[in-house]
Amino acid sequence: MTLQLTIILMLLAHLVADYTLQGWLADGKQKSWWKKVVPNLDETKYRYDYVMALFCHSLYWSIFICLPFLGHQYLWVAVAVNTIIHMVVDDLKANKFKLNLIQDQTLHFGQILITAGLMQ
Numbered sequence: 001m002t003l004q005l006t007i008i009l010m011l012l013a014h015l016v017a018d019y020t021l022q023g024w025l026a027d028g029k030q031k032s033w034w035k036k037v038v039p040n041l042d043e044t045k046y047r048y049d050y051v052m053a054l055f056c057h058s059l060y061w062s063i064f065i066c067l068p069f070l071g072h073q074y075l076w077v078a079v080a081v082n083t084i085i086h087m088v089v090d091d092l093k094a095n096k097f098k099l100n101l102i103q104d105q106t107l108h109f110g111q112i113l114i115t116a117g118l119m120q
Contacts, residue, residue, distance in 0.1 A: 003120055006068045010112045013064040018108065021060070028053030030094045050095070058086035065112055069119045078115055085111055 001009075027033040031050045035041055062082035069075050089107045093099040099107070 001068060003116060006120065007112065007116050009068050010065045010116055011109070013067060014061070014108060014112060017061040017064040018105075022057060025053050025057040029057055029090060032095075054087045054090055054094075055083070058083045058090065061086050065115065066119075068116075072119055074119065078119055082111055082115060 029050055034046060034050055038046065059079070062079045065082065066075060066078050069078065072078075086108065089099065089104055093101070093104040
């Protein structure tokens with residue numbers, strides 16, 4: 001598979017995973033959403049539930065963008081590294097308010113380009 005086709009498939013996977021499939025996780029990965037919908041939120045019990053939502057979204061996003069590399073010896077390394085990076089970027093956007101959507105998406109596109117280049 002050519003690098004160009006790989007990148008196109010990865011971008012398509014990104015669009016599906018980051019927009020179409022995100023669903024409830026788009027809310028659940030925001031600390032503010034938990035405080036809004038759970039009356040009398042027990043901060044000690046539920047204070048990190050948003051992290052699990054961030055992790056789940058980031059993991060399936062990473063698996064989706066790495067599908068062109070099935071069988072590659074470093075597939076799971078790529079999935080793990082991309083999951084961590086995606087979690088950090090989304091947390092900076094959704095909770096720390098340090099990134100806007102354009103910056104968030106630019107960083108994810110960068111992840112795709114770097115992953116494609118390293119995994120070819």
